[in-house]
Amino acid sequence: MSSTSYLIKNVRILGGEATDVLLEAGVVAAIGVGLDAPGAEVVDAEGLVALPGLVDLHTHLREPGREDAETVETGTRAAAMGGFTAVHAMANTDPVADTAGVVEQVHRLGREAGYCDVYAVGAVTVGLKGERLAELGAMADSAARVRVFSDDGHCVSDPLLMRRALEYVKAFDGVIAQHAQDPRLTEGAQMNESELSGRLGLAGWPAVAEEAIIARDCLLTAHVGSRLHVCHVSTAGSVEIVRDAKSKGWNVTAEACPHHLLLTDELAATYNPIYKVNPPLRSAADVEALRAGLADGTIDIVATDHAPHPHEDKDCEWAAAAFGMLGLETALSIVQHTMVDTGLLDWAGVAERMSAAPARIGQVADHGHPIEVGAPANITLYDPAATRTIDAAESASLSRNTPYAGMELPGRIEATFLRGRPTVLDGKLWEGTA
Amino acid sequence: MKRHLLSAADLTRDDAELVLTTAAELRSLADRPIKKLPALRGRTVVNLFFEDSTRTRISFEAAAKRLSADVINFAAKGSSLSKGESLKDTALTLEAMGADAVVIRHSASGAPHRLAHSGWVRSSVVNAGDGTHEHPTQALLDAFTLWRHLGESKPSGLEGRRVAIVGDVLHSRVARSNALLLQTLGVDVTLVGPPTLLPVGVESWGVETSYDLDAVLPKADAVMMLRVQRERMQGGFFPTPREYSRRYGLDGRRMATLQDHTIVMHPGPMVRGMEITADVADSDRSVIVEQVTNGVAVRMAVLYLLLGGSESENNE
Amino acid sequence: MPAAPSADQQGRTDRVVLDARDIGRALTRISHEILERNKGASDLVLLGIPRRGVPLAHRIASRISAVEEYDVPVGSLDVTMYRDDLRMKPARTLLHTEIPGDGIDGKVVVLVDDVLFSGRTIRAALDTLNDVGRPRAVQLAVLVDRGHRELPIRADFVGKNLPTSLAERVSVRLAEIDDDGGVDSVSIEGTREDSA
Numbered sequence: 001m002s003s004t005s006y007l008i009k010n011v012r013i014l015g016g017e018a019t020d021v022l023l024e025a026g027v028v029a030a031i032g033v034g035l036d037a038p039g040a041e042v043v044d045a046e047g048l049v050a051l052p053g054l055v056d057l058h059t060h061l062r063e064p065g066r067e068d069a070e071t072v073e074t075g076t077r078a079a080a081m082g083g084f085t086a087v088h089a090m091a092n093t094d095p096v097a098d099t100a101g102v103v104e105q106v107h108r109l110g111r112e113a114g115y116c117d118v119y120a121v122g123a124v125t126v127g128l129k130g131e132r133l134a135e136l137g138a139m140a141d142s143a144a145r146v147r148v149f150s151d152d153g154h155c156v157s158d159p160l161l162m163r164r165a166l167e168y169v170k171a172f173d174g175v176i177a178q179h180a181q182d183p184r185l186t187e188g189a190q191m192n193e194s195e196l197s198g199r200l201g202l203a204g205w206p207a208v209a210e211e212a213i214i215a216r217d218c219l220l221t222a223h224v225g226s227r228l229h230v231c232h233v234s235t236a237g238s239v240e241i242v243r244d245a246k247s248k249g250w251n252v253t254a255e256a257c258p259h260h261l262l263l264t265d266e267l268a269a270t271y272n273p274i275y276k277v278n279p280p281l282r283s284a285a286d287v288e289a290l291r292a293g294l295a296d297g298t299i300d301i302v303a304t305d306h307a308p309h310p311h312e313d314k315d316c317e318w319a320a321a322a323f324g325m326l327g328l329e330t331a332l333s334i335v336q337h338t339m340v341d342t343g344l345l346d347w348a349g350v351a352e353r354m355s356a357a358p359a360r361i362g363q364v365a366d367h368g369h370p371i372e373v374g375a376p377a378n379i380t381l382y383d384p385a386a387t388r389t390i391d392a393a394e395s396a397s398l399s400r401n402t403p404y405a406g407m408e409l410p411g412r413i414e415a416t417f418l419r420g421r422p423t424v425l426d427g428k429l430w431e432g433t434a
Numbered sequence: 435m436k437r438h439l440l441s442a443a444d445l446t447r448d449d450a451e452l453v454l455t456t457a458a459e460l461r462s463l464a465d466r467p468i469k470k471l472p473a474l475r476g477r478t479v480v481n482l483f484f485e486d487s488t489r490t491r492i493s494f495e496a497a498a499k500r501l502s503a504d505v506i507n508f509a510a511k512g513s514s515l516s517k518g519e520s521l522k523d524t525a526l527t528l529e530a531m532g533a534d535a536v537v538i539r540h541s542a543s544g545a546p547h548r549l550a551h552s553g554w555v556r557s558s559v560v561n562a563g564d565g566t567h568e569h570p571t572q573a574l575l576d577a578f579t580l581w582r583h584l585g586e587s588k589p590s591g592l593e594g595r596r597v598a599i600v601g602d603v604l605h606s607r608v609a610r611s612n613a614l615l616l617q618t619l620g621v622d623v624t625l626v627g628p629p630t631l632l633p634v635g636v637e638s639w640g641v642e643t644s645y646d647l648d649a650v651l652p653k654a655d656a657v658m659m660l661r662v663q664r665e666r667m668q669g670g671f672f673p674t675p676r677e678y679s680r681r682y683g684l685d686g687r688r689m690a691t692l693q694d695h696t697i698v699m700h701p702g703p704m705v706r707g708m709e710i711t712a713d714v715a716d717s718d719r720s721v722i723v724e725q726v727t728n729g730v731a732v733r734m735a736v737l738y739l740l741l742g743g744s745e746s747e748n749n750e
Numbered sequence: 751m752p753a754a755p756s757a758d759q760q761g762r763t764d765r766v767v768l769d770a771r772d773i774g775r776a777l778t779r780i781s782h783e784i785l786e787r788n789k790g791a792s793d794l795v796l797l798g799i800p801r802r803g804v805p806l807a808h809r810i811a812s813r814i815s816a817v818e819e820y821d822v823p824v825g826s827l828d829v830t831m832y833r834d835d836l837r838m839k840p841a842r843t844l845l846h847t848e849i850p851g852d853g854i855d856g857k858v859v860v861l862v863d864d865v866l867f868s869g870r871t872i873r874a875a876l877d878t879l880n881d882v883g884r885p886r887a888v889q890l891a892v893l894v895d896r897g898h899r900e901l902p903i904r905a906d907f908v909g910k911n912l913p914t915s916l917a918e919r920v921s922v923r924l925a926e927i928d929d930d931g932g933v934d935s936v937s938i939e940g941t942r943e944d945s946a
Binding site: 190194195196199202203204206272312 | 521542543544545552564565566567568610634636
């Protein structure tokens with residue numbers, strides 16, 4: 001392992017005054033103007049913003065099972081390129097991450113890849129089938145130390161099963177991350193239910209199918225005194241329900257995805273499945289409500305729901321296509337575009353919602369710390385003044401299903417440091433990483 | 435006209451009237467001893483049917499053949515939805531065969547749109563029915579039939595006429611295309627059905643809606659009955675077929691409340707006894723058989739207008 | 751006498767070569783020639799080629815019936831789908847075809863058009879007739895023959911032979927169709943070849 005130290009010159013921590021930051025032996029060794037560190041690699045960070053390394057609570061790495069779409073290695077390379085130092089890998093792999101064995105495999109592959117820390121999310125129910133609880137305790141006690149459990153991709157729709165899951169994880173301070181989607185109300189659903197879905201002849205996905213589950217789960221969480229995390233909130237009504245639950249002091253957290261902060265259901269009119277995602281893109285009013293909820297803290301975090309799919313699963317008819325879109329490499333740019341450039345969040349707010357809060361919810365000890373002396377040297381250097389045109393072919397992911405291809409987005413990740421070592425430097429993957 | 439016919443919304447009023455007047459000329463040619471016209475000689479039309487529909491396929495086939503086009507029928511059993519050959523690979527095959535037009539029927543809404551806009555083929559694409567989205571040539575033949583029965587000498591004579599479209603609007607591509615096209619032609623459209631079978635947001639379509647068939651019938655100049663598919667009966671959209679028929683079926687009693695000139699239409703295939711009774715279907719008001727005849731003329735007009743001239747530079 | 755040429759500054763000229771009276775006389779002469787050639791009107795059918803051939807066919811028919819006290823069947827024959835230049839322009843609008851009730855089998859069909867030029871329209875008309883029926887004979891009447899044939903086709907009855915250059919355009923206006931005061935005329939538009 002390299003023991004190089006890095007002196008980051010003239011960086012603006014959370015957008016503040018320019019200063020120098022010295023990374024040494026995996027921690028932040030010093031912060032101050034005009035630092036001198038003989039032997040350290042100097043990184044000129046003039047004009048760059050330093051953020052604590054980003055943490056994604058919602059990533060699909062596809063390994064094991066769909067290595068044609070993504071592997072832990074390619075997924076974590078994409079994560080590093082997006083400024084992430086930790087990701088939570090969702091359980092809907094093949095086999096499903098519903099046993100200690102599978103979660104430990106994912107955890108180990110992440111460590112080997114070395115581009116970012118990988119934390120396994122465990123399935124709530126065996127095989128994501130929603131019938132009986134998986135061995136949540138065994139996963140929690142495994143080397144992977146699972147704390148977040150989710151059947152993401154499927155809703156734990158049985159109210160009794162959901163209640164039991166919420167109760168059971170209290171034993172090891174776990175959290176249930178619910179994919180809120182009433183299965184009956186969304187049978188065959190293809191896009192947001194709206195006037196447009198009626199015209200396009202695509203089966204509608206009503207907001208109430210999400211909101212009814214969130215409302216029920218908030219009530220269950222309060223009833224059993226547990227912890228609920230709501231995945232990918234997509235409607236104004238959902239924001240309202242979460243806001244109400246929080247106002248009552250219930251232990252509920254929520255996430256919003258970058259694409260739901262920017263894109264609307266109008267894109268379905270192209271019938272291009274690159275815009276097909278679960279939950280679906282919603283209306284402009286929903287987008288506004290999500291931004292407001294993220295700004296006022298009702299929505300705690302931004303999570304990418306990075307969902308790689310091979311080309312053939314998107315290069316087809318809408319109804320035949322897979323749900324999901326890439327998100328890791330563009331998340332921070334979308335957040336800048338929708339939240340920072342609009343004045344809704346400052347960089348401290350971004351650090352809270354993309355690093356500190358997701359680390360807290362996922363109980364990840366090594367991540368999400370403020371950039372201060374002694375903290376783990378997980379840092380992202382970001383150039384908010386840059387602009388880039390998204391080219392799907394340039395993605396570090398194995399897949400190409402980005403909905404932003406051709407769009408000009410602000411900002412660029414210049415460097416990502418994981419425990420003091422660069423995973424990305426000068427905007428490129430650092431080949432010394434692996 | 436645009437290069438493709440994917441939606442009835444692709445047609446301006448001028449386009450729609452041109453299709454109808456062209457169809458009128460072509461229909462009169464059907465009385466000639468030699469029905470074949472040379473306009474599309476050397477052109478290849480592919481009927482790409484991912485969904486069984488013998489009547490629509492033979493209608494397009496007859497239309498293309500009467501214009502002297504070479505016709506290739508491609509019945510793709512099971513679409514990529516059921517993990518057969520993908521739409522894209524099928525499209526690439528057709529492109530390699532040199533298809534000038536692809537007439538596509540598909541169970542997935544938007545499949546013709548994908549075919550036209552994904553760069554897989556260069557040919558013109560004609561939507562012959564996609565999922566629960568649209569069926570624009572059916573709407574054109576319905577408009578043509580309406581014009582012949584109700585309109586004056588020109589298609590613009592349909593302005594202000596009232597047409598009731600009755601039944602399962604939610605799942606009906608025929609209803610969607612008709613609602614768009616008939617409005618383009620100035621027709622007042624009323625969609626009638628139980629609330630469960632009217633789409634969300636239908637109030638923004640610019641049409642009237644009603645849950646009460648009896649109130650609508652006396653004002654209508656034409657009544658278009660939609661098929662109620664068997665699988666809808668299991669979907670809980672209405673309690674029983676009997677209750678549906680009682681509230682939304684067209685029977686002799688209801689037919690008696692129509693104005694003298696009012697015609698009864700049905701895109702077929704009918705479920706006799708469900709949405710329409712036999713005495714209505716076989717009555718003098720019924721133009722259901724004529725709709726089929728008109729279908730060939732209208733599809734000839736569409737194929738001629740899309741393929742009969744130079745290749746459009748408009749590659750939208 | 752042709753009217754005086756009017757020339758604009760680019761040297762373009764529009765000159766009227768037949769006025770309404772000239773056209774009337776030409777049609778009368780054609781009508782008589784048709785009758786003479788066919789020894790009466792009993793099995794004649796006049797088919798005008800849209801658009802301007804159709805009113806011309808009707809005018810000839812009324813002149814014939816005035817002489818013969820017999821109504822000659824008149825119809826129109828659209829040749830669009832049989833043209834050899836369909837692929838060179840966006841799809842053309844179809845024009846009206848109307849074959850008289852008794853059809854054309856065994857009849858003498860006189861095709862009527864306003865201007866005979868390359869001959870391609872008449873070639874298309876002959877192909878069209880082939881699919882409509884089997885006339886005993888087909889003859890051609892035109893108001894103006896401007897020359898420049900590209901096919902071995904000639905007219906049986908000509909109102910006026912009009913030598914033109916390829917750069918010129920022959921414009922026929924008829925009261926039934928051209929909505930500008932209801933005056934018939936044939937004029938030549940375009941660059942005048944002074945050497946001619």
